[in-house]
Amino acid sequence: MNITLSPTTNTTHIDHKKINATSKEIKTFYDEATEDYTFWSQDFNMHFGYFSFGKTNLFLRDTMLNEMNSQVLKRLELSSSKQLVADLGCGMGGTMRHFLHRHSLLCMIGVTLSDFQVAEGNKLLKKYPAVIVKEDFRNTSIETNSVDGAIAIESFCHTGHNIKTLKEAHRILKPSKRLIIGDAFLKKSPDQLCFGSSYSYKKLCEKWSLEGLGVIQEVEENLKKIGFSKVSVEDISPRVAPSVFHVPFAIPLFLLKKILKREPIKKQSWDNLKASFYALTSGLHMKDFGYYLITAEK
Numbered sequence: 001m002n003i004t005l006s007p008t009t010n011t012t013h014i015d016h017k018k019i020n021a022t023s024k025e026i027k028t029f030y031d032e033a034t035e036d037y038t039f040w041s042q043d044f045n046m047h048f049g050y051f052s053f054g055k056t057n058l059f060l061r062d063t064m065l066n067e068m069n070s071q072v073l074k075r076l077e078l079s080s081s082k083q084l085v086a087d088l089g090c091g092m093g094g095t096m097r098h099f100l101h102r103h104s105l106l107c108m109i110g111v112t113l114s115d116f117q118v119a120e121g122n123k124l125l126k127k128y129p130a131v132i133v134k135e136d137f138r139n140t141s142i143e144t145n146s147v148d149g150a151i152a153i154e155s156f157c158h159t160g161h162n163i164k165t166l167k168e169a170h171r172i173l174k175p176s177k178r179l180i181i182g183d184a185f186l187k188k189s190p191d192q193l194c195f196g197s198s199y200s201y202k203k204l205c206e207k208w209s210l211e212g213l214g215v216i217q218e219v220e221e222n223l224k225k226i227g228f229s230k231v232s233v234e235d236i237s238p239r240v241a242p243s244v245f246h247v248p249f250a251i252p253l254f255l256l257k258k259i260l261k262r263e264p265i266k267k268q269s270w271d272n273l274k275a276s277f278y279a280l281t282s283g284l285h286m287k288d289f290g291y292y293l294i295t296a297e298k
């Protein structure tokens, strides 16, 4: 493997058809709103959590958010020897730090579109053999057949879990190694959603700059078509629900803190708050939405 552990920029142009999720919009959103996530997670986890009896506390959000990291790490089935893992859509590297703390011979590369996350995330990764680079996860500079694992937690939704995104993950993985996706998916096509689901879905995509959520059955089929041999799909919605129910409490507290500090609330912060609310309303439509962990082996 030949990975340079220093931040780089890949200027590949990607053609976007949908207005919700151009690279520029995603970059601006995360450049401006990433700081707000300290309110959601002290460890900078930019995702929902996984409730596990005995391991997590319903009232301590970060225990659940970190348990999501642990569940993803477990499914990678890494060996105890030197390993390289790619985090495709890594945010501030919260998951990367969680993994690196637990596996002493692990090296990691994270990719994001946000300059803020590259700059600040790399500061937090200083003591680890890891780097965050500014690249598009549909077209990375990572060598073919070079990584021992790839993960994507709540990031592939920005490209609608599309084939191009899944193919790139397949390309970089060594044979027999795994891609783990943790994300929300649709259970039916968008035109079959009821009025409430459809409205929540539209707003969720608009406010979080998502191209759309993949339909779970289609994503499973696509992974197999691309060449993943073993694909396992787990509906973990009940495990994720407790952290989603933190949203109605977290939003007013975040706003109160801003008001007391007399800090202005940026457009991206409002969008983030509204999207979190629509994630909750979407989650209540259990026939239409689900949160899944997908394990796919090359």
Ligand SMILES: C[S@@+](CC[C@H](N)C(=O)[O-])C[C@H]1O[C@@H](n2cnc3c(N)ncnc32)[C@H](O)[C@@H]1O
Residues within 6 Å of the ligand: 026, 030, 044, 045, 046, 047, 088, 089, 090, 091, 092, 093, 094, 095, 111, 112, 113, 114, 117, 135, 136, 137, 138, 152, 153, 154, 155, 156, 158, 159
């Ligand atoms: C909700 S955050 C999740 C971050 C991280 N996985 C976590 O759970 O903490 C989504 C991340 O996906 C990244 N992202 C979205 N679209 C991307 C793309 N096309 N290429 C690379 N990164 C992308 C964003 O920059 C952001 O870092």
